Amino acid sequence: MSGDAHHDHAHAEHHDHSKFYIKVWAALFVLFLISVFGTLTPWFFVTIIVGFGIALVKAYLVVRYFMHVDIEKPVVHYALIAGLALMVLFFAAVSPDVLNHEGSRWVNVAARAEMERREAAHAAGEGGHHEAAPAAGHEAPAAEAGH
Amino acid sequence: MAFRPIATTRSATGMPTGRLAIWWLIVSEIVIFGGVLASYIMHRIGHPEWAYQAEHTNLVAGSVNTIVLLTSSLLAVLAHNAAEMGDGKKAAKLFVGTILGGLVFLVIKSFEWGNEIAHGYTITSSGFWAFYYTAAGIHGTHVLVGMIVMGFVAYDAWHGRELQRIEFAGIYWHFVDVVWIFLFPLLYIAS
CATH class of the missing domain: 1.20.5 (Single alpha-helices involved in coiled-coils or other helix-helix interfaces)
Known part of the structure; x- marks a missing residue:
């Protein structure tokens, strides 16, 4: 009330x-x-x-x-900060494995292969552009290799 | 007097329960969209070659949609202003304008996606396009849900009922606008 x-x-x-x-x-x-x-x-x-x-x-x-978040009760501010903090925590915890493609005892072979394939396609003038819908058999292996 | 659930009349935090609920919803949405955007950013930095594919997004469509959403947010806050002054009919009309803004956004988005899919850029084309369709798709779903909710709220407001819900639905809509404010540079500018 x-x-x-x-x-x-x-x-x-x-x-x-x-x-x-x-x-x-x-x-x-x-x-x-x-x-x-x-x-x-x-x-x-x-x-x-x-x-x-x-x-x-x-x-x-x-x-x-x-x-009008500035006139809300502190509980709203705390909740919003908690949500943003969880996002930052997620980024901090996961990003080292995504930003780097190799470590002292591991190599992300799929990520490297994807990069090399896309760079080669771009250098060849394709630029990743498909004039027509690509054949499933042509694109699927690349998608799997990358991710 | 019509029956009202006790949850809508009791306030443990000193603020209306409905407004607390909408902020709670937004916090959960921050986790959802925050996870998607954080994943996109880390992958985008880790894969410089995504820039070649980002070049093929439609900057004009994204720009027009940004203006549309910003304007719809203005109409939503003006509806809130009208509701605060007790003018339910004006608030309802402004909310209908907000809904039309959402409709224009989705129509433009559908043409944009149709053109990209016709050129072979589908959700399975690459990591970039997978994120593009996932992030924009989740956002578009939120736009659609917001439009439906605002339709019900506007109907009640037109009849002078539950005017506080104009503010609650508006807060949600502004959040959807904020998500797009970040999606726009991520998907359309950073190429």
């Missing part, structure tokens, strides 16, 4: 914030344009920084001003 009472109270005091939300949307739109034009630069590093840096800013604006 306290939740309903809280909401009733909010209704009584609420003001129209439409113009503010439209300004946030305009900011999101401008950031989106910058991220797209960032892809036109010849430097891959700039593209990545612009693309992901702006994605973080856009996500912040949506979470802060559209989802």
